[in-house]
Amino acid sequence: MEKRVYNFAPGPAVLPLSVIEEVQRDLLCLPGAGSSIMEISHRSKTFDRIITGAEANIRKLLGVPDNYRVLFMQGGAFYQFAMVALNLLRGSGKPADYIVTGTWSGKAIKEAKTQGEAKPAWDGKPDNFIRFPKQEELKLSADPAYVYMCSNETIQGVQYQIEPETGAAPLICDSSSDIFCRPVPVEKFGLIFACAQKNAGPSGVTLVIVRDDLLERSSGDLPSLLNYKIVAENKSLLNTPPTFAVYVVKLVTDWLLNEIGGLKKMAEINNRKAKMLYDAIDESEGFYQGHAAKDCRSTMNVPFRMPSEDLQAAFLEQAAARDLCNLQGHRSVGGCRASIYNAMPVEGVELLAQFMREFCKKNK
Template sequence: MIKRAYNFSAGPSALPLEVLEKAQKELVNFRGTGMSIMEMSHRGATFENIHNEAISRMRKLFSIPDQYEVLFLQGGASLQFSMIPMNLLKEGQQAGYIMTGSWSEKAFKEAKLFGEPYQIATTKENKYRNIPTFEDIQFNSEDAYIHLTSNNTIYGTQWHSFPDTGEIPLIVDMSSDIMSKPIDVSKFGMIYAGAQKNLGPSGVTVVIVRKDLLEKANTEIPTMLKYSTHAENNSLYNTPPTFGIYMLGEVLNWIEEKGGLEAIAKHNEEKAKVIYDTIDNSNGFYVGHATTESRSLMNITFRVTDEELEKQFLTEVKEAGFVGLNGHRSVGGCRASTYNAVPFEACKALSDFMIEFQRKHS
């Protein structure tokens, strides 16, 4: 039995053991080819099948309508902060950004280089402890698009439902909660996500974009930064991250085998509950950062109310075999990232550790 760490890292994060073991078996001789997937041509039939299977699995799991392209790009979600306004924000247009944390701030900063974005709503004054209410979201009917971040890894907040933007395309950065639950893709103009939380290793960025947006996109931009370039070439215009796409396809297959997104969502709720219950039942020994209604099921952020005890907690929890529980450097505290591949057993073990640590220090 392989000893595995209790991996709560925020990203790159835990991968399903079954997927890792399958990749290990196929690493040197992929399905009788005598080559690793990392050695073969991205133009060959073997990789093309892997590539297309990954797209098909994503379409099936997410019930993606035909009027959407599924693209596998590079550069992470951070490159999308620039590509979105570069392609979709025309001269004289505005785009509305909903501010819920560091990643929406970075997206807004990049958009200012290409047009006139504005902030629709923000919860910064509350230290990003909550998601804005729908009543707070007022936008202009002529906006090119509305942008938001669905889950905020640093602050531990998540949108549990999305605003209706009508005819204005809603663009969502789902990097840290994509494929964690079913969604209605048709409500969005575009979804994008780095793979390294729920979909596979780092290096692949998934973009699901409505075709009509590509038809109206700006054209006077560099070839590699046009969505249309990648859509017209099935994301194979240049050499893609072949191993990452293979792994992404295997993770999607794993989700199917686990019962699909409904089963994954139920499992994620159970995992998060066991940790949130420990926080809520600690009589103030542990305090969550996010307000209850805005809590993330992917990133559980909390503090030990005594600062010296918090340092001790982080030291001891690491010694006990738990990885990645330090909060983001910008906010401190503790963070448990409970992405799809983190097993319930790891969350229960963390809960047990937290209860015992409190017992010893209360």
Template sequence: MKSNALNFSGGPGALPATVLDETREAIVALPATGLSVLGMSHRSEWFLGILDEAERNIRELLDLPARYAISFLQGGSSLLFATIPMNFATRAFAPPEYVNSGYWSMRSSAEARRVCASRIAWDGTRTGFRELPMLDRLAVAPNAAYLHYVSNETVEGLQFALPEAKPAVPLIADMSSDFLSRPLAADRFAMIYAHAQKNLGPAGVTVALIDREMLARIPDGLPRILDLRTQIEHHSNYNTPPVFAIYVLMLVTRWLRDTIGGLAAMQRINEAKAQRLYGTLDAMRDAIKVHAASPWRSQMNAAFTFGDERLDRAFIAHAAERGIVGLEGHRSLGGLRASLYNAVTLDAVETLCDALTDFGRQHV
């Protein structure tokens, strides 16, 4: 159980202890049905109730306007990287524009190029993805189909500030790694999407919030499974959905609402965790280098290194002796990464910081 509490993995991420307890019980038998959640029909009244509650909880947490549809999709963000331009990059508009701010946004813009003409509005390659632009200062064509960005780059540890006003063109955000970690003004976005395995639950489900005004842009003739209207029309039940993943997601939204007390409270907790970790890393600046420049540091993912692969590996072993897991950096960047998703507790961060300090005394 200790390794669950001290799971700093970049994804799949930690889950709240109470959610794990409820899930363990549900795998054997749901109190409401007597059947395992793994064998529940997606057409059952029980599951339709789960879909309804998951949607209600998200609407309540975000104070989401009624004009937004909520869909629970499959295929992760990777499928939506292609699906979004298929649906919204129509000939009636100029090419969509993309912000290349790190590994995952590069993946999204590359996939869009397979579907349609597109433009890069900003590219952080030159500076090694250590900083971010201001979204409202980008030179975007006024008739662009949309502007797409990744709100939190998990690999490099970069996080955008939320937009202060509704942009002139439709704004689409991949919020896979910071969705429901802080309040946001959803009405500034045309679409928000997030796969589950960071803050929402296990892999298998992706949440999409779509302004219904965007649906009129979707061309006819798309394969039905790739037409975003399909899942909306069928209440996320067009084909067999990931029942288990959606059930756990619903439990997580219930935990955020009832145990944490909403997204403002969650943000305060996340700020405290990030301040504690970055404070420790900065105190060790002679030995540790944080990848992201200070103004753009992520509250969700801290990417750092001792500057020596042997020391990085030694710290992973040092941390593992204390029950800490998931600190390996992404394969594209190397080094170390500590992910502070919603379910990671402040006590867990304290344990990590103590391990860093102890290791520094012994080895650097």
């Protein structure tokens, strides 16, 4: 087997090694099933144990209240940009308020506008998306259908610290890139969604946590697979779910519960990892230029730049030679970015921080 590198990709992203090893063992023949996990029926008792186990783990990790459904869907977060508006905005006669803090919330409001009136309650574009707004900066509608936010913008590297107060309006959250990175007060949200391929598993499945009363807003004239209520009534089995991806989500949530010890412990590890990189940036005296305001810095995605494109190219090449890989920034903004999701080992971040200091010393 080739040597594994430290993979700082933004998603699909690094998975826990113990999970990959368990997948490897089960791939040929899942214990008790007589078949590969990729071959078993989604209607079988074996898969029922997997999907109910994954849901139970998610409920335990996040403390999901009983009046919320946990759904396993397909189509990724982009699918949810439209689906949220289809179910909660379309035909409501109300506007939807969007807190636009970066690329992904910007794409979400664009999708919502195809279904109704969607307006920015705050737009960080004039400040180049370096922060989240303060509560008093939000310009909320009198009676919005919902208020939408993205908890962590992977490209800009900004992450919310305190949930906005939205009154009676349900708060909708795209948590694709920081689900399970820390404890979350689920009861403050009407709906949370997250594609799995950053912190929860492989690409192919999207987690949706939705409050029961919001299911009643889904219009009966929506196609079944675009209707939250129908998907919930069918327990995510309206059509064949991404069985393999759900199975890996079960393993990842097992890992979070049993090996990590829950989300409070996971948050401590994530804060420690992020501090290593931000310290290297802050101590570089401007050689490394971070993007986000310090009080909004992400613990998941750390974007930074150097004084020249040539230096950035050399940095990426030399980092890869040390098995520190996939550190290039998003194609839309360039620069560098270290994505340090839950499964990124502490030692990988330690090695990156050490290399950053060495590179700075040689090239400053």
